[in-house]
Amino acid sequence: MASGSFDFAPLLRPGLPPPAAKWTGFAKYNFTGGHNDADIVPVDRLVAAATAVLAREGRTLATYGLNSGPLGYRPLREFLAAKLKRHADISCTADEILLTSGSLQALDLVNGVLLARGDTVLIEQDSYQGSLNRLIRLGVNMVGIPLDKEGMRIDAVAAALDDLKRRGIQAKYIYTIPTVQNPTGTIMGEQRRLELLRLSQQHGVPIFEDECYSDLIWDGRRPPALYAMSKHGGVIHIGSFSKSVAPALRVGYIVAGWDILSRMLAIKTDAGSGALEQMVLAEFCAPHFEEHVPKLKRGLREKLETLMEALAEQFGTAAEFDDPKGGIFLWVKLPDAVDTQKLAQAALASGIAINPGPEWSTDKAHGTSRLRLCFAYPSKETIREGVAALAEVCRREFGVPSRIANVEQRARAG
Ligand SMILES: Cc1ncc(COP(=O)(O)O)c(C=O)c1O
Secondary structure: OOOOOOOOHHHOOOOOOOOOOOOOOOOOEEOOOOOOOHHHOOHHHHHHHHHHHHHHHHHHHHOOOOOOOOOOOHHHHHHHHHHHHHHHOOOOOHHHEEEEEHHHHHHHHHHHHHOOOOOEEEEEOEOOHHHHHHHHHOOOEEEEEOEEOOEEOHHHHHHHHHHHHHOOOOOOEEEEOOEOOOOOOOEOOHHHHHHHHHHHHHHOOOEEEEOOOHHHEOOOOOOOOHHHHOOOOOEEEEEEOOOOOOHHHOEEEEEOOHHHHHHHHHHOOOOOOOHHHHHHHHHHHHHHHHHHHHHHHHHHHHHHHHHHHHHHHHHHHHOEOOOOOEOOEEEEEOOOOOOHHHHHHHHHHOOEEOEEHHHHEOOHHHHOOEEEEEOOOOOHHHHHHHHHHHHHHHHHHHOOOOHHHHHHHHHHHO
């Protein structure tokens, strides 16, 4: 019986966020969310991995934490320690890795041990909505750092830290997505990483490094992680299997020294993240990860090219963007006259879901004419149709791209 009339409203604790909306299915043209490409999920191998690991170790499900303790399934942590060394030059042991329920839980745990209402953090001006929303909800002051083609601008970080110092404010961390930034798709170069680490050490402000997309770099070339380059140890690193294997598995991780990791573990009160997905991932990843990821990247790159072509065709010069170095999204600038929050509403009414820029930026004015388009989930055909439909809505609501410009663009191209 769930239909009674009991009123919970007067009992709710103060300060709750507004209620969640009921899910009504995906929009026909879904350019939002960090979803993956359904056709490249390695289903057969996951089935085989699940069967093998359950047959061999299924009895350990009888205990909380399997036989691996509260940090999570040990073979997966061992896989990660080796992978992080290979890819990001991080030297850590399995005991410096905490497996979490997605890297969203990692964000919560890091925030949970470091942040109190009224605290201040530095964060890339355009950043992951999930991180921005958490900070807003926690009542934390965000100092937005402008980005250029190499990510967070160091002169702006230095100026912000100096300014805070003058005002007697000790920032709690510098949050960065240095390797395929969300939403701009940039990669911070090695020199800039060194400078950021120097500032971090000089001001005693740790770096919170979120590497959700670093497996998805087209040419695979990347600088070492900030965690690997740090000599002072003031870096917390988080990552995820959501983008490299599948987001619904909900497996992420934190890499940190035991002094701070143990504090996070103490507030991780869920008695362990889902064991089955950790077991299946470990069984799958050890033999297949390195072969799976290039296949995934090829598919994603093709979809990105489809998206960029469709935008050029439908929006002409009205849509400006840089070709991202990897990832699953494109950050697009439309003419100043376009308010992407209004565009998102109108588009949704036509079955097109987009992320409006202000929700991905600390500076709402900067975000107003920008939007994020995720390309991993829709098929190439859906991408083409969806961009054409979006251009129609944008033209109707804001007069851009103008039909004339579009025709001219086609004539020039032809
Ligand atoms: C930068 C960044 N961090 C963290 C997450 C959370 O991902 P998950 O909880 O699926 O690991 C995302 C998801 O899109 C992201 O873009």
